[in-house]
Amino acid sequence: MSLPRVACALLLTALASSQFVDGCYTSIFAFGDSLSDTGNYISLTSDGLLQYDGIPSCSVPPYGETFFHHPTGRCSDGRLIIDFIAEHFGLPLLPPYSGGERANLRGGVNFAVVGAPALTDDGANGSYSRENISMITQINRFKTLLPSICKNSSCEDIFGRALIVFGPFGGDDYASAILSKKVEEAHLLQPLVINAVASAIEELIELGAVNIMVPGMMPDGCIGVSLTVYYGSNEEDYDPNTGCLIWLNKFAQNHNELLQIELTRIQERHPNTFITYADYYNAGLELFLSPEKYGFNNGSLNACCGSGGPYNVDDNAKCGHPSSHACDDPSSYIQWDGAHLTQAAYQWIAKGLLSGLYTSPNITASCSTSARWI
Template identity: 40%
Template sequence: MANRSLSYTSFFTILQLLWSCTLYANGCYTSIISFGDSLADTGNLKQLTSELNQPPLHLFLPPYGETFFHEPTGRCSNGRLIIDFIDCSHLIEHSLFLMGEIGGNDYNHALLAGKSIDEVGTYVPFVVETIISTINELVEMGAKTVLVPGNLPIGCSAAYLTLYNSFDSTKYDNLTGCLIQFNKFAEYHNKLLVTKLNQVQELHPDTNIIYADYYNAAMQFFRSPEKYGFENGALKACCGGGGTFNYNDLILCANPTSTVCSKPYTYANWDGLHLTEAAYKVISKSLLQGPYTVPQFNSLCPTSMLKEGDGLSSFM
């Protein structure tokens, strides 16, 4: 979800294979293979950029990574991502495939560049069909468990709240302060994705196709930030270039003139578009042990088999 003119979604769908260890060491799956964008990338884009001798993106510079790794790793957060809180080893049949989150970049790059939400809405069926096509290929290769995340509530991101700021109060959700129109857009993507996933499941009854509801898992802390320790709220970015939501598309996080909060764990938003490690941890726990997957993940992999750990992801 990096705010650049280049979209990486199709690139990552083909290239990115992330191996991650944490909750599932000695658990239900021997490995996790993750396809996705910056919500799942543990350093592949950083490595590729270096190999191609391209200038580093802002997200490869401090203060990214400061909380857990104490240096930038290529993760778009202050620390670990959702994938870092989930396991690992080998073999397709016994692996958990995390397919996404995919679609965010296709929509963000267009919307943040000023394209109308109606125009970008026409992209959704194509994005979803691409996801479904890849899932079908994985199933044909022997995948037995595929976890497919939906999109996050983009109307709650500091970037959208800044760039689409309005004096019209009817555009905002009274409870969360999020932009209604953009959250409905994310819901549209997710609804179409679920419909297509159900069709895949019907065709492949011996495969577990699991929908991961990132949207509503995240809405927990957007609705009640203090409950999850986000005493500085869920909308304002920890790291950014100032303003009401500490987001400035001309002064991104890691810019020498940007500022970074002293306690990232009290924020849900990291840099305007991405979340903090603390927020990702809430989402991962909600998926693995709560009701935010369909079917519920802990019905397929019992909670008793989960092993908490710090966990690190190795690069491809």
């Protein structure tokens, strides 16, 4: 099924049967990896529940310098896409799950963790085990917190007006193989990841989820860490318009096509659920295609924070390392540390999603026009 047909099927099915609430969302519950983590990884590590295994914790300066003026666990210089979505709906920034029992859950909670895989089988995941932060573990934490979430109102009432942001998942499953130049292994993982994500969405629906936004993968062929690993590849491997790796962006596109097909099937099985596909890929690619149009005047492929190299990415001295340094103006860069984007880039992507240009169906289709724009 082609992408236009998938998008059309999602739109028609959802619009024909949606129970999407009148007005805007009153809470958000987020799941995912470093693109959405607002502090779970560093909390779990400091509490001894997670052994630090070399994943950048985003817990040291200059992370967070632009907006929060201190590290929060967000892998950027400031806010993430999930933060801008919350602000758009007039909700507080989502607190991380760790310590959630003590937090005010009125506006929702965030279960995303840096490095979280969709799969938990070591044989499928590579050489590491991250079961304590996996997609299924995040759902189990959600279940544990349900009595607190639904303490003063019925779960049905709460989830009828809640947005579930589920993902993206998959990038951390593929990363080990891709960065080790075992591309075929990564391709073999794609159907396993998609099936796992689909099963998890089905479980959330059974738990009462009504409005679910599922992001696809970013254009990973444009990310500095990937470009650094494959530096010196043949000229024909690079897109002449962006400098991104063509084959790796096609890999991300294939994941996204498989995901959309599965979302269409889930929507058909659950006509009372409103499922939105969030096109992180094209929302992000637009920035790499026209960086200066969006104010990114310092190139699109170099990281703002790093230690040198062709893309300012050095795996032995990542952003936050004593020998690294951050640029003077992160807002003029798309990439923050070679693996994650700057607050400015995330803000543009969020605007594209919230405008409806990169969500199918439009995430704000039934929201009141009084919602506050970012």
